[in-house]
Amino acid sequence: TTLGVxxxxxxxxxGLGLYDAIxxxxxxxFDEIIRYQAVxxxxxxLSGKQYDSLLAKIxxxxxxxxxxxxxxxxxxxxAEGVDAHPVKDVSLYVxxxxxxxxxxxxxxxxEEGKNGQNELxxxxxxxxxxxMADLLHVKKGDEIRLQIQESEEDIGEERENKKEEKETIRVRVAGIVENYFNHYVFMSRKEYRSLPGRKQESSEINAxxxxxxxxxxxxxxxxxxxxLATASEVSSYERIGIYRQQIENSLMGVNAAVMIIIVAAGALACVVLFNLTNMNISERTRELATLRVLGFHIGETSSYVTGEGIFMTVTGILGGLAAGRWMLIWLMKTVEADNVMFGRNASLRSYLIATALTFFVSLLVNRMVTKTIRKMDMVTSLKAVE
Known part of the structure; x- marks a missing residue:
């Protein structure tokens, strides 16, 4: 019973934590970290005149x-000296x-709750x-290599390898910041210009x-x-709202998955509690019949069985809350893509709902058990051979 609960x-x-985590x-x-609406x-x-013209329009x-x-x-x-695959498609913001x-x-x-801009x-x-820090197994103070991906096209393989080698720069990780979608590297303009091989024009404004x-x-x-997107000076215009909508659309199946898990969990609890309690009653029919003959009321007789069930239910719930948290962490790490990080914790509300639903199923089974005891034939039960 305890394991079933x-x-x-x-x-x-x-199931409930899955919804919370996502x-x-x-x-x-999109409400607290990213505060702009478009890139x-x-x-x-662009010439200086074209650049000024675009800013004037904005x-x-x-x-x-x-x-x-x-x-x-x-x-x-x-990462330097770490056996990890490089992370691609990283946005560098200078x-x-x-x-x-x-x-x-x-x-x-x-991670320490400090303002990262101070490091910059x-x-x-x-x-x-x-x-990205998790994928590369790096921490604050470690060194990483940035390989700038220039926009030149039709580069032969040999030339491309030389170019990549030339464009690789080494920097120190000053801090790891909170972010959940895509990978970013943030650097001050002064730091960027001080790096070997970085020319002044390589840090010019382009976004x-x-x-x-x-x-x-x-x-x-x-x-x-x-x-703005049709302006001659603009190469691309990305709205954060559209990106958010695309993510939300791709996660529409989460609600259905949560409902399936909740229904499956409720069905599991009903089957386990009802079957095990019925087995308990069938093995103790003489005891229960004796209690009824001695004058015990239905409520007192049923509590003889359900009391044990409630104790095991409480024990199972406490163990289930801990096991559920571990399962949620494992599930989130398993389903994450390389450029996405979901939450790891369920809200207090989810823990309370899980506890309440399990108790509700337990009470429902107890009512069914009471009806079974009420219909018990005491004479036949007392005649039964143990």
Whole structure:
């Protein structure tokens, strides 16, 4: 009985925790960490006049509340002296003003709960995101290699290898910051320019982060993005809202999975508790019949059996809560993609719901047991041979 209830509770915690682990990080990522609504990337080789023209369009746009200029590159990251595969498709953000960037556009909170922008301002190295640190098995103070992926095309294999070797730079990890979707490396512009082989023009502004006015609907943002995206100086325009919607659509099956797990756990509890309790009654029919003959009421007689069941149910629930937490951690690590990190904890509400549902099933079975005892033929039971 205890093991059955333990499994039921563990499944409930896992199912409810699955929902918490996924949707809690969605809110954190797109409401607390990423605070901008769009990324505008410029065409390569813009003249100073074209650059000023684009910024003027952004500043004059009545729907844009704030913007932040930065340099961004796509890179591949590997760890020094660690047997781990390099992490590809990493976004490198080179920022001029770390304070404003972290305060208004991208929260840089380290594992220690500190502000990561302080490390950038002091040029102590780079900040990397948690998932990438786990994949590379690196920690604060370790050295990593960044391999900048330039946009040149049609490069022969031999030339490409030489180019990659030339473009590999080594940096120190100054901190690991919270992030749940995609990989990022953050670096100050001063630090970037001080690296070997980095020319001044290699850190020129090539992207702008945009924050729209508060209260602006998705439709209004979409209309405005069409205007900016078609500007001659713009190579690409990415809306965070669309990316979030794509992720939410891909996770639509989570709700169905949670419901299936809850129903399966409830069915497991019903079958286990009912069958084991009935077996207990069938083995003790003479005892129960004797109690009835001696004048014990139905409630007193049934409590003789259900009391043991309640004790085992409580024990199973306590074990199931711990087992469910372990199962949730294992499940989240198993289903994660390389560029995604889900939460690891279920909310207090999920633990309470799992406990309440298991108790409800236990009480339901107890009522069924009481009816079974009420219908018991005492004479036949007393005549039964042990």
């Amino acid at each position: 333990l499994g039921c509770t563990a499944l409930l915690v896992t 949707y809690s990080v969605m809110s954190k990522q 505008l990337k410029m065409d390569e080789g 500043r004059k746009n009545p729907l844009v509340a704030e913007h932040f200029e930065l340099h961004t590159d796509s890179c591949k990251v590997a 920022v001029e003003d770390p304070d404003r960037f972290a305060h208004d556009f991208f929260t840089l909170q380290t 301002k002091e040029n102590k190295g780079v900040l990397i995101t948690r998932k 702008v982060l945009l924050k729209y006015r508060k209260g602006l609907s998705q439709v209004e943002q979409l209309k405005d993005s069409g205007k």
